[in-house]
Amino acid sequence: MSHPALEAAGVGLTYPTRRGSTEALTGIDLRVEQGEFVALLGPSGCGKSTLLRLAAGLLAPTSGKVRVAGQPIARPDRRTGVVFQKPNLLPWKTVRGNVLMPARTLGLDPAESGRRADMLLELVGLSAFANGYPQELSGGMQQRAGIARMLLPDPELLLMDEPFAALDALSREHLTLELQRIWGSQRKSVLFVTHSIPEAVFLADRVLVMSPRPGSIVQELRIDLPRPRSLDTFDNPAFVAAARQLREYFNENLTQ
Numbered sequence: 386m387s388h389p390a391l392e393a394a395g396v397g398l399t400y401p402t403r404r405g406s407t408e409a410l411t412g413i414d415l416r417v418e419q420g421e422f423v424a425l426l427g428p429s430g431c432g433k434s435t436l437l438r439l440a441a442g443l444l445a446p447t448s449g450k451v452r453v454a455g456q457p458i459a460r461p462d463r464r465t466g467v468v469f470q471k472p473n474l475l476p477w478k479t480v481r482g483n484v485l486m487p488a489r490t491l492g493l494d495p496a497e498s499g500r501r502a503d504m505l506l507e508l509v510g511l512s513a514f515a516n517g518y519p520q521e522l523s524g525g526m527q528q529r530a531g532i533a534r535m536l537l538p539d540p541e542l543l544l545m546d547e548p549f550a551a552l553d554a555l556s557r558e559h560l561t562l563e564l565q566r567i568w569g570s571q572r573k574s575v576l577f578v579t580h581s582i583p584e585a586v587f588l589a590d591r592v593l594v595m596s597p598r599p600g601s602i603v604q605e606l607r608i609d610l611p612r613p614r615s616l617d618t619f620d621n622p623a624f625v626a627a628a629r630q631l632r633e634y635f636n637e638n639l640t641q
């Protein structure tokens with residue numbers, strides 16, 4: 386039997402703080418099926434990053450259960466890849482050296498990892514920059530290098546926390562298209578956190594909407610737009626309708 390790639394059941398998370406506690410998440414139930422792309426959309430501070438950290442095994446829930454491929458998670462695991470807003474590349478290593486970092490930490494076969502790094506640099510369009518240094522790359526190119534590094538150990542589940550939020554609008558749109566292409570060629574399961582409605586609708590099979598803190602999932606919208614999606618998708622009436630529905634929902638229910 387195949388398990389969902391990610392499953393949260395009745396998950397709550399309360400942070401202890403100096404002046405009491407902060408309830409970040411409550412009653413979270415979600416599933417990401419194998420090969421599915423799920424976008425998690427919610428206002429700032431609603432607990433999106435907290436939920437991602439739980440899925441990554443970087444935090445343990447206060448209540449409820451989180452499972453990856455049917456297994457409870459106690460710590461970060463190589464079957465899961467994580468990308469944050471900033472790629473934090475090591476400035477003294479080449480782009481290829483950065484992509485190869487997980488091979489060293491995880492003790493992967495060097496020759497095979499080298500071949501895989503070259504394949505991934507090609508996939509993210511950075512072959513020509515393999516021997517350059519991160520500071521020679523634009524923000525968008527650095528984020529691509531971060532994506533290649535995440536893919537090096539061939540994780541099954543990708544957790545992405547607003548990976549394009551620090552980029553300018555044009556790079557962001559371009560990288561959104563690129564991510565879809567990369568995902569199409571790799572067929573991973575993805576949980577993608579964003580506060581951009583167009584980004585969520587463009588990329589996802591399903592959009593989950595979170596309430597303000599303490600975050601819970603308050604709406605789900607299936608996006609049946611055909612793939613591969615292209616720039617034309619932004620003008621597709623089904624795209625426009627889905628984005629509008631989400632925007633109206635936020636305006637009516639979720640403004641604090």
Ligand SMILES: Nc1ncnc2c1ncn2[C@@H]1O[C@H](COP(=O)(O)OP(=O)(O)O)[C@@H](O)[C@H]1O
Pocket residue numbers: 400401402407408409427428429430431432433434435436598
């Ligand atoms: N380590 C922490 N300790 C205490 N409170 C935290 C911590 N991390 C986040 N929070 C609080 O939890 C809530 C959710 O944060 P976060 O998950 O980062 O939201 P989002 O990613 O949706 O903006 C916020 O109120 C934030 O201040």
Ligand SMILES: [Mg+2]
Pocket residue numbers: 433434435546
């Ligand atoms: Mg966040």
